[in-house]
Amino acid sequence: MNKTNRPIVLEAKGLTKRFPGVLANDNINLKLHQGEILAFLGENGAGKSTLMNMLYGLYTPTEGEIWIKGEKVEMSNPGDAIDRGVGMVHQHFQLVPVMTVAENVMLGSEITSGGGRLNMRKAIQNVRDLSEQYGLAVDPTAVIEDLPVGTQQRVEIIKALYRHADILILDEPTAVLTPQEANELFRIMNDLTAQNVSIIFITHKLKEVLSVADRIGVLRSGQMVGTAMPEDSTETSLAELMVGRNVILQVEKSPSKPKEPVLQIQNLHVRDDRGHASVEGVDLEVRAGEIVGIAGVEGNGQRELVEALTGLRHADSGKIIIDGREITHFNPRQITELGVAHIPEDREKHGLVMPYTLSDNMVLNKYFKAPYAKGVIMHHDKIDQNGQVLVKEYDVRPPNIHALAQNLSGGNKQKVIVAREFSTPTKLLVAAQPTRGIDVGSIEFIHKQIVAQRDQNVAVLVVSAELDEVLGLADRIAVMFDGRIVKILSAAEATRERVGLLMAGSEA
């Protein structure tokens, strides 16, 4: 819907931010209208966060002006922004896990009743009122750490509304959400705008932008390269604007030529961390030269399945056979040594050692082997050479092997993992959420690499919460629901609708 005839609540004129040696934002102009959802698209490092941090008072602009509700403002800290009704929900929540929702919401502007005593009853009532007014179902007395991520995010939104924000900045809000939670968030965003809250929404997911935004701004290398209306745009046109070149969103691949089975799973049962049955009798086969995709809503046993396959989790019963050998109770090292590469679901938790350099991270799966080590003595020249080659081959930026992993963007972190895992001879690739939260260019690159592995006769198992990723990559699609594989479809049979229904647990 076009809302550009409404009053302007926030405007930036010629906003520029220079860091030593970097022009992070270059002469950016934007207008946000009342009750509008303005989406900002851009790859990692395009300057989205810098722009938002200026609007929220975290950075002072080098040049340019910010106008809020018709008034020119100079903000030196977030407090100034909050006073003017600007609220921000960060990608990483700023909540105290052991405190309740109401305690978190009022933190920093507590309601007291004489003598500094907290008035919890009133705080709880306030949270309840806000959640009713804006349709944000949250129990004010629940403890944060017990809540799912989607609900925690709602608490962040309530926190902003509690401080009377009517301009909300949402920084990559869907990066941490399941598709269902994301849809729920979009409903909430629409409810908010219906009550004249204006929203700036940052993302790099094209589909979301098209479905939820009223207007779209695209950033590239610190510049606003275009604005678009969703009704005039397609995913391809937006991706091109964002990346600055033709982007192939469809994964290009030839038909698969499956050969002998490499991975066989028979009646596998695995428990989750709390000891509940999580994988309940999975049978699956992956052949050399094919990609099998596991589709499913997160939390249906995929994580436990992958961890059992890679030796990180003990299987209760059943058999896992790789290349004709039963490996059910092997440890991770033994499994890796059979030629199993693993792109883990959580790259920061499992995949990388953040304070290590890139070259140290790139030998995590082979540091103990020649030529990287002889006996216990490591050979750093060889380790650096390996890093140098991989950084170049996989286009990791910055191409500096002595950079620390923690300083890389999400997409480049993922490239480091992919480079490392593909750098040893592989028979089976287990890729869990291989492109979660990374930019379009990196997604395209990683997808290409996965298909290239398949074409070299590697058996590939891809697990992804992104249905499009599974549909795009897989030659066969296994739908997982409630700990079981409910159906295996060929790529031709698998339509979005059919797989979606199966994922929700209804037979199709």
Next chain:
Amino acid sequence: MTTQTDSKANISQWLMVFWRSAAVPLVAVILALLVGAIILLISGANPLAAYSALAKGAFGTPIAFGRTLEKATPLILGGLAVAFAFKGGLFNIGGQGQLLVGAIVAAAVGFGIDGLPFIIHMPLALLVGSLAGAVYGAIPGALKAYTGAHEVITTIMLNFIAINLTDFMANGPWKDEGIVARTPAIAEAAAIPTWGNIPIGFFFAVVAALATWYLLYRTTIGYEIRTVGFNSNAAKYAGIGVSYTIILTMAISGFLAGMGGAIETLGVVGRYQPGFNAGLGFDGITIALLARTNPIGVIPAALLVGAMQAGSSQMQFDANVPFQIIDVIQALILFFVSADMIVRWIIRVKPEEGEQVTLSTSWG
């Protein structure tokens, strides 16, 4: 290809790296001495006289210098023990206990065996003492690896056990003749000699520091230990045996502390006597922090603290300043190193990336 400009660039780069890691401890020491001077002034003493007496007592004569090295030796090893465990993500507060166990076992090997030549007896006593420290350190490691018991708690408990156990041994089964609770003197062949005024044990400690650095940064064992220390999930994913690595880390840490006790016994005290090694293990925490857990940095840090301890009685004698002022300065150094934001704010040095020393990470 190494042109002159290249090597110049290398040197300036190296100096930059050195400055970034050494600036905070250096400035912390200077600040602590300045604040110490103010305290001396307030208490009516002359800080210049006090400090020059301190320096004289630490470095003024060959004998003084030898005493400084002697004091620094167990401090190096105690500091290494803490620094090494820290690289593996563990906070070993049990250096004192491991040191006592190493000291008394070295003494037992020293007095219990007769007739061995020096070339065998001394190294044997040193090795067995250090290994005893390793075993004593491995206990909290195993408790952590298999039951999740936090090493800070268990090592503190094990310190008490070690204190009482060694007291008991020195006053019971291993008691010397006479009324004093102490073990017999070690055989001459077990003693670590001095070279002029210079205690040979000091060189053992320096070699241990270099070996620790090499182990951590040049071997697969060190890579595994550091990986577990930074991210045990990634270590598990990489196929590293996390439980084994935790136990190994604590055992090596205990080995270093035990070696400190053994050298003190074999090179300085000549027997085990309760109370002689009090506090050495705890000073290790100060040293490790001052060295920012860098094994090589432990050497100058221990020399500094050793010099202050060696010079303190001279200071008391010459400048009439109570030697407790040394404890105050030592505490101030620790304060400024820990509160490094103050120092960074004064000298405007950005924190090094990656390996920041935050002991609280160990509390999980």
